[in-house]
Amino acid sequence: MFRSLAYLVLFINLPHAFVAHGQLLPGSPTTTWSPLVVSGPSDPFSDSQSGRNDVEIIGDGDPHHAVYRTFFEGTEANSFLDAELGFRFRMSGTQGNSSDFGGYAWAGMDVSGDGAMDFFVGINGSGNSVDVTINAAGDGLNISPSTTTIETNALWSTPATAQNYRWEPVTPGPSGNDPLAATDDLDGNGRVDHFLTFIVPFVELVTVVETIVPGFGPTSAVGFIAGTATQGNSLNADLNGVDGSINSAQTWQELGAITNPAAIPEPSTFAALFGLLALGLVRFARRRRPFRGIGFR
Ligand SMILES: [Ca+2]
Numbered sequence: 001m002f003r004s005l006a007y008l009v010l011f012i013n014l015p016h017a018f019v020a021h022g023q024l025l026p027g028s029p030t031t032t033w034s035p036l037v038v039s040g041p042s043d044p045f046s047d048s049q050s051g052r053n054d055v056e057i058i059g060d061g062d063p064h065h066a067v068y069r070t071f072f073e074g075t076e077a078n079s080f081l082d083a084e085l086g087f088r089f090r091m092s093g094t095q096g097n098s099s100d101f102g103g104y105a106w107a108g109m110d111v112s113g114d115g116a117m118d119f120f121v122g123i124n125g126s127g128n129s130v131d132v133t134i135n136a137a138g139d140g141l142n143i144s145p146s147t148t149t150i151e152t153n154a155l156w157s158t159p160a161t162a163q164n165y166r167w168e169p170v171t172p173g174p175s176g177n178d179p180l181a182a183t184d185d186l187d188g189n190g191r192v193d194h195f196l197t198f199i200v201p202f203v204e205l206v207t208v209v210e211t212i213v214p215g216f217g218p219t220s221a222v223g224f225i226a227g228t229a230t231q232g233n234s235l236n237a238d239l240n241g242v243d244g245s246i247n248s249a250q251t252w253q254e255l256g257a258i259t260n261p262a263a264i265p266e267p268s269t270f271a272a273l274f275g276l277l278a279l280g281l282v283r284f285a286r287r288r289r290p291f292r293g294i295g296f297r
Pocket residue numbers: 043044045046047048056057058238
């Protein structure tokens with residue numbers, strides 16, 4: 001019985017183990033990602049200023065989170081040379097007759113703990129090519145939607161590829177990219193919802209952040225916001241966890257739009273808990289009766 005239970009717990013935990021020990025995959029199921037939790041609503045439907053489906057962030061809480069993130073610590077112990085940071089947005093659907101993503105999506109980062117945005121990691125699909133970029137926040141206060149801008153010249157950018165970008169329809173169900181979801185049209189607008197996923201090399205982020213936070217690394221505290229745009233220098237479409245309010249003078253904290261400052265990896269409590277539980281059960285079961293045939297050794 002204990003062996004069966006140990007196998008069951010290991011099986012449940014496998015998706016997390018897969019992500020923890022391999023490069024991030026932009027098409028991996030949402031169960032291997034962590035929701036970007038803010039104190040506001042997940043994100044209302046139809047509150048994007050632009051009216052475009054592809055920049056309309058939608059979510060109604062677990063299991064249909066609006067924005068996710070994930071972190072791969074890399075294969076080089078403690079050096080993080082090949083570590084990666086990824087973000088995933090749930091959007092309302094495609095826009096018009098285009099099947100492509102045609103806007104901007106950004107994860108804003110407060111790396112100095114003052115509630116002001118310092119850098120943005122994002123995807124630019126507005127032109128003929130799609131680029132993954134890291135940009136600095138503008139010269140303003142950057143503490144609220146009305147004071148936040150984004151420098152249009154990227155500090156770092158790379159063309160989107162199948163390894164760092166994906167725009168694809170949500171497929172609910174056990175074999176889909178959203179295993180726990182029951183619908184592919186959460187907002188009921190007749191357009192299949194899409195996941196927008198992008199991944200940046202962590203070392204590139206470290207390089208730019210270290211210009212203002214020396215020694216920045218995976219254990220450094222970061223507060224995140226997320227939003228979309230139809231232009232490159234501001235979040236003019238939809239703010240994650242906020243109903244409308246794209247011109248609000250309320251701070252990101254007052255709006256409940258920023259995550260509590262925390263270390264970037266933030267492994268899900270579920271994964272950590274079940275990983276430890278699985279280890280304990282395996283050890284307990286092995287003590288009672290050694291495993292045969294399968295190599296948990
Ligand atoms: Ca929305």
